[in-house]
Amino acid sequence: MKLSRILALTAALVGAASTAHAQFAKPEDAIKYRQSAYTVLSTHFGRIGAMVNGRIPFDPKVAEGDAAIALVASRLPMAAFGDGTDKGRETRAKPEIWKEKDKFNAGFQKMDEEMVKLNAAAKTGNLDNIKVAFGNTARTCKACHDEYRRD
Ligand code: ASC
Helix, strand or coil: CCHHHHHHHHHHHHHHHHHHHHHCCCHHHHHHHHHHHHHHHHHHHHHHHHHHCCCCCCCHHHHHHHHHHHHHHHCCHHHHCCCCCCCCCCCCECCHHHHCHHHHHHHHHHHHHHHHHHHHHHHHCCHHHHHHHHHHHHHHHHHHHHHHECC
């Protein structure tokens, strides 16, 4: 998929995701939604990781598709961290998320920038490029997990 196409598609999806906020009937639904998005994100991001680390063979087309899905999935959870969604279902989300909204949102923004670069790297089909971008993106994942996710 062309990067411009991915970006156009994700812009539309993020528009849909940001209005999803009002659509959650219960906090439980919002928590389920974001957990589902993280499951999809982790599955596809993790498969790029497996290629980067040599656990599975590198297939540039598969990596490109995974990067596109990871980018879309990474843009979904933010709309599901609305007020009152700290409780309602088992969650590892820490209360600090709702106390440090600007900082939390900045973390998502940073991840987004690296995810976009990962997509550009995946399009080159060059494993070394993907390795660098994957590492940079993974650091932005970890930064938020360290601060805002219970073990
Ligand atoms: C993954 C995955 C995460 C991140 C994180 C990066 O593949 O599931 O949560 O990478 O481990 O540090």
